[in-house]
Amino acid sequence: MDAAAHVLCTKGFAGTRLTDVAEHAQLQAPAIYYYFASREDLIEETVFRGVNDLRNHLKRALDALPPGTSPMDQILTAAEVHLRHGLELSDYARASIRNSSQIPERLRARHKKELTAYNRIWKRLMTAAAADGQIRDDVDPKLAQPLILGALNWSAEWWDPRRNSVDTLVANAQVFIRHSLSPAPKPVRRRAKGPVSG
Amino acid sequence: MDAAAHVLCTKGFAGTRLTDVAEHAQLQAPAIYYYFASREDLIEETVFRGVNDLRNHLKRALDALPPGTSPMDQILTAAEVHLRHGLELSDYARASIRNSSQIPERLRARHKKELTAYNRIWKRLMTAAAADGQIRDDVDPKLAQPLILGALNWSAEWWDPRRNSVDTLVANAQVFIRHSLSPAPKPVRRRAKGPVSG
Amino acid sequence: MDAAAHVLCTKGFAGTRLTDVAEHAQLQAPAIYYYFASREDLIEETVFRGVNDLRNHLKRALDALPPGTSPMDQILTAAEVHLRHGLELSDYARASIRNSSQIPERLRARHKKELTAYNRIWKRLMTAAAADGQIRDDVDPKLAQPLILGALNWSAEWWDPRRNSVDTLVANAQVFIRHSLSPAPKPVRRRAKGPVSG
Amino acid sequence: MDAAAHVLCTKGFAGTRLTDVAEHAQLQAPAIYYYFASREDLIEETVFRGVNDLRNHLKRALDALPPGTSPMDQILTAAEVHLRHGLELSDYARASIRNSSQIPERLRARHKKELTAYNRIWKRLMTAAAADGQIRDDVDPKLAQPLILGALNWSAEWWDPRRNSVDTLVANAQVFIRHSLSPAPKPVRRRAKGPVSG
DNA sequence: AATGAATGAGAGTTCATTCAT
DNA sequence: CATGAATGAACTCTCATTCAT
Numbered sequence: 001m002d003a004a005a006h007v008l009c010t011k012g013f014a015g016t017r018l019t020d021v022a023e024h025a026q027l028q029a030p031a032i033y034y035y036f037a038s039r040e041d042l043i044e045e046t047v048f049r050g051v052n053d054l055r056n057h058l059k060r061a062l063d064a065l066p067p068g069t070s071p072m073d074q075i076l077t078a079a080e081v082h083l084r085h086g087l088e089l090s091d092y093a094r095a096s097i098r099n100s101s102q103i104p105e106r107l108r109a110r111h112k113k114e115l116t117a118y119n120r121i122w123k124r125l126m127t128a129a130a131a132d133g134q135i136r137d138d139v140d141p142k143l144a145q146p147l148i149l150g151a152l153n154w155s156a157e158w159w160d161p162r163r164n165s166v167d168t169l170v171a172n173a174q175v176f177i178r179h180s181l182s183p184a185p186k187p188v189r190r191r192a193k194g195p196v197s198g
Numbered sequence: 199m200d201a202a203a204h205v206l207c208t209k210g211f212a213g214t215r216l217t218d219v220a221e222h223a224q225l226q227a228p229a230i231y232y233y234f235a236s237r238e239d240l241i242e243e244t245v246f247r248g249v250n251d252l253r254n255h256l257k258r259a260l261d262a263l264p265p266g267t268s269p270m271d272q273i274l275t276a277a278e279v280h281l282r283h284g285l286e287l288s289d290y291a292r293a294s295i296r297n298s299s300q301i302p303e304r305l306r307a308r309h310k311k312e313l314t315a316y317n318r319i320w321k322r323l324m325t326a327a328a329a330d331g332q333i334r335d336d337v338d339p340k341l342a343q344p345l346i347l348g349a350l351n352w353s354a355e356w357w358d359p360r361r362n363s364v365d366t367l368v369a370n371a372q373v374f375i376r377h378s379l380s381p382a383p384k385p386v387r388r389r390a391k392g393p394v395s396g
Numbered sequence: 397m398d399a400a401a402h403v404l405c406t407k408g409f410a411g412t413r414l415t416d417v418a419e420h421a422q423l424q425a426p427a428i429y430y431y432f433a434s435r436e437d438l439i440e441e442t443v444f445r446g447v448n449d450l451r452n453h454l455k456r457a458l459d460a461l462p463p464g465t466s467p468m469d470q471i472l473t474a475a476e477v478h479l480r481h482g483l484e485l486s487d488y489a490r491a492s493i494r495n496s497s498q499i500p501e502r503l504r505a506r507h508k509k510e511l512t513a514y515n516r517i518w519k520r521l522m523t524a525a526a527a528d529g530q531i532r533d534d535v536d537p538k539l540a541q542p543l544i545l546g547a548l549n550w551s552a553e554w555w556d557p558r559r560n561s562v563d564t565l566v567a568n569a570q571v572f573i574r575h576s577l578s579p580a581p582k583p584v585r586r587r588a589k590g591p592v593s594g
Numbered sequence: 595m596d597a598a599a600h601v602l603c604t605k606g607f608a609g610t611r612l613t614d615v616a617e618h619a620q621l622q623a624p625a626i627y628y629y630f631a632s633r634e635d636l637i638e639e640t641v642f643r644g645v646n647d648l649r650n651h652l653k654r655a656l657d658a659l660p661p662g663t664s665p666m667d668q669i670l671t672a673a674e675v676h677l678r679h680g681l682e683l684s685d686y687a688r689a690s691i692r693n694s695s696q697i698p699e700r701l702r703a704r705h706k707k708e709l710t711a712y713n714r715i716w717k718r719l720m721t722a723a724a725a726d727g728q729i730r731d732d733v734d735p736k737l738a739q740p741l742i743l744g745a746l747n748w749s750a751e752w753w754d755p756r757r758n759s760v761d762t763l764v765a766n767a768q769v770f771i772r773h774s775l776s777p778a779p780k781p782v783r784r785r786a787k788g789p790v791s792g
Numbered sequence: 793a794a795t796g797a798a799t800g801a802g803a804g805t806t807c808a809t810t811c812a813t
Numbered sequence: 814c815a816t817g818a819a820t821g822a823a824c825t826c827t828c829a830t831t832c833a834t
Contacts, residue, residue, distance in 0.1 A: 010299070010300075011212060011300060012210040012211060012212055012213070012297075012300040013210060013212075013213060014209060014210055014211075014212035014213030014214075015210070015211060015212030015213075015300060016212075017827090017828065017829085018828075018829060018830090019827095019828075019829095027794080027795095028794070028795055028796085029795095029828090029829080029830090030794075030795065030796085030829095030830075030831080030832090031793075031794050031795075033829095033830075033831085034793060034794070038829080038830080039828095039829060039830090098299075099210075100355065101208075101296075101355055102208075102209060102210040102213060136373070136377065138373050139370055139373050139374060140366070140370050143362065143366070143367060143370040143371075143374075144370065144374055146352065146353070146356045146357075147349040147352075147353070147370070147371060147374050148349070149352070150348050150349040150350070150351065150352025150353060150355070150356075151345040151346070151348040151349040151352070152348070153348065153352055154344065154345075154347070154348025154349070154351055154352055155344070155345070155348060157298065157299055157348070158344045158348075159344075164341065168338070168341070169341060172337055172338050172341040172342065172345070173341075173345060175334070175336050175337050176337060176342060176345050176378045176379075177378070179334065179377050179378050179379075179380070180374045180375070180377050180378030181374075181377075182377070215802095215803070215804090216803080216804065216805090217802095217803080217804095225819080225820095226819070226820055226821080227803095227804080227805090227820095228804095228805075228806080228807090228819080228820065228821080229818075229819055229820070231804095231805070231806080232817085232818060232819070236804080236805080237803095237804065237805090406695070406696075407608060407696060408606040408607060408608055408609070408693075408696040409606060409608075409609060410605060410606055410607075410608035410609030410610075411606070411607060411608030411609075411696060412608075413806090413807065413808085414807075414808060414809090415806095415807075415808095423815080423816095424815070424816055424817085425807090425808080425809090425816095426808095426809075426810080426811090426815075426816065426817085427814075427815055427816075429808095429809075429810085430814060430815070434808080434809080435807095435808060435809085494695075495606075496751060497604070497692075497751055498604075498605060498606040498609060532769070532773065534769050535766055535769050535770060536762070536766050539758065539762070539763060539766040539767075540766065540770060542748065542749070542752045542753075543745040543748075543749070543766070543767060543770050544745070545748070546744050546745040546746070546747065546748025546749060546751070546752075547741040547742070547744040547745040547748070548744070549744065549748055550740065550741075550743070550744025550745070550747055550748055551740070551741070551744060553694065553695055553744070554740045554744075555740075560737065564734070564737070565737060568733055568734050568737040568738065568741070569737075569741060571730070571732050571733050571774075572733060572738060572741050572774045572775075573774070575730065575773050575774050575775075575776070576770045576771070576773050576774030577770075577773075578773070611823090611824070611825090612824075612825065612826090613823090613824080613825095621798080621799095622798070622799055622800080623799095623824090623825080623826090624798080624799065624800080624825095624826075624827080624828090625797080625798055625799070627825095627826070627827080628796085628797060628798070632825080632826080633824095633825065633826085
């Protein structure tokens with residue numbers, strides 16, 4: 001029944017009516033109360049599950065990478081997961097992310113915690129990448145991270161499956177991210193040639 | 199009275215109650231009807247003005263650039279305008295952008311048209327930059343553009359003035375964008391030339 | 397300003413909005429309060445004036461009849477006055493009559509009194525006619541009177557000046573009334589012929 | 595629930611508040627929306643049903659008359675039906691008739707059509723009576739018809755069951771109508787024949 | 793496990809009314 | 814004498830929620 005996440009994506013928090021949710025589930029509105037104590041419960045649950053699923057999905061994907069994968073490659077994998085999850089798999093993720101700021105504090109506790117946890121994963125990746133010299137030093141990883149996630153999140157607003165495949169979008173986003181972060185590739189090539197830089 | 203854009207930012211389209219708007223304007227709700235025919239009118243107007251202001255702001259900023267400014271620098275200027283306008287100046291812009299997808303079709307006509315016009319400006323800049331060889335060829339400008347705007351738009355969700363100044367954010371975003379787009383420096387020819395730049 | 401009677405005719409008591417009245421008088425609504433203390437006052441006044449005018453009109457018309465006019469002819473005159481006044485002259489009369497039953501008790505005192513007075517005139521005519529043998533004895537004058545007035549009052553609902561002149565309507569109504577009331581013209585002609593009836 | 599016709603009779607179109615209707619039905623106002631889409635729907639339906647019922651009632655009554663009943667007797671039957679239906683049976687009829695002119699065009703379509711149909715029946719009766727020589731030739735049946743219906747309709751405004759029984763009223767109205775329409779008895783031929791009758 | 797019927801709280805909206813100007 | 818601006822009361826209507834079934 002939780003496919004009521006769908007309505008949340010489209011109408012936003014306040015615009016989500018139980019009637020619509022029920023209709024989407026081919027049910028009558030009161031039937032929802034068999035499964036959830038209240039509208040708020042339903043939304044809280046949905047919104048929580050959004051980030052929760054996404055985080056689990058990301059964890060599994062990162063764990064599945066071969067050991068020794070570079071931080072930058074992990075970041076690019078994370079970006080792919082984030083995009084695909086949001087665009088292909090789950091209304092939940094979209095519901096969670098879009099309504100983040102509209103949901104009253106009261107319902108946000110779990111959601112927020114989960115979101116923090118999700119961001120922590122990204123932070124770890126960014127930090128690792130920075131430590132590894134894979135992030136240019138005129139970019140603050142703490143700011144780059146939300147910029148990246150913003151670019152990815154916003155895709156839900158404009159991406160049109162009839163214009164571009166997810167694959168294309170993922171590829172472009174990855175290039176986009178890699179170069180926005182990567183330092184100029186001086187060292188490797190230059191070192192062989194001569195003492196240009198220290 | 200239009201400072202009711204404020205409520206739109208916080209509560210979203212459906213969550214915007216006339217009572218709240220009125221209270222924010224130190225008025226009683228019915229007083230709104232002296233100026234607007236309906237709630238929908240008020241919102242339509244507000245949301246339209248959001249993009250409209252932003253577009254005018256951007257146009258002025260671009261016109262003020264010295265002739266011969268490179269497309270990439272124009273893009274970076276546009277990014278700065280977009281960020282500063284959304285974060286510092288105007289609830290309207292935020293109201294417009296955040297609620298884009300939640301507003302019923304009926305009210306979106308003008309808003310949509312204005313948004314398209316705004317995007318057209320960006321598109322022109324991107325195309326010029328591409329023609330100038332300032333965009334790497336493994337990035338599709340048509341996709342890069344919304345990724346960039348997404349990164350910028352999303353800032354409204356997370357940016358905390360107490361943590362980072364807008365200046366810092368702008369600087370970071372500009373570096374972020376410049377390198378996400380710029381083609382790799384060509385090492386062979388570059389050796390003799392000097393710093394990377396753009 | 398009292399041409400607000402017009403609105404009363406069309407929209408009824410509860411449907412009469414000060415805005416409409418004011419518009420009809422090429423004024424803004426608050427201007428009404430310069431002349432009347434409240435909406436109710438305006439309506440009360442209007443509705444009173446409706447019957448009052450009508451009654452005065454009728455009195456004058458009856459007084460103008462040559463002495464010795466038969467009760468029946470007086471009734472027919474009254475009918476003509478009633479029709480003409482309602483249809484040609486006065487929104488007031490129509491406003492008064494149509495809304496009689498919809499107006500809350502509180503506002504009806506004067507109106508009711510005036511209406512009673514008006515009916516009393518008719519009653520006097522009917523009684524006189526009955527005493528004069530000009531009303532058939534299988535008709536109760538107390539019931540015939542409101543039937544007649546009903547027929548006349550209702551004309552405001554259906555009469556279309558483009559179809560029938562008031563003159564035609566008046567003529568027909570008079571014939572209609574005369575014969576609905578008059579006894580069969582037996583006595584005069586029969587008495588001469590023989591002892592048919594006692 | 596439709597017993598909300600009651601309120602229409604008393605308060606008129608604009609004065610009919612859902613609260614009152616609901617109270618009369620021992621319900622809360624919003625409950626009305628379970629059965630009707632809007633106030634206007636409820637009123638439209640009610641007002642339509644008013645004439646519709648009346649027309650059906652009349653049709654049945656006329657069909658029940660023995661074949662060969664004279665047109666005049668049919669008219670008198672119709673008058674009885676009209677009176678009894680309006681006064682004894684149905685708030686609906688009264689609601690329909692009283693508010694005829696106050697209801698906005700938008701809601702009148704069906705009601706108007708039905709009313710025309712009802713009038714058509716009367717017209718048929720009047721025409722038949724005229725063709726049969728049962729209507730005096732100094733009365734235009736097209737004008738006599740609304741005069742009669744007016745007399746009957748108006749009864750709702752003044753009839754007081756405590757003063758006169760419906761039976762009395764019906765009897766009087768019938769005499770009233772019969773003679774208002776019937777041609778003068780032709781004295782010459784009549785002498786030999788007997789009572790007037792029709 | 794689900795629904796039809798109903799309700800109470802609260803939303804948008806209308807309107808008479810006020811008041812400074 | 815009249816209006817622009819604003820308000821409070823009241824109305825229609827929506828919606829989450831309940832409850833008997």
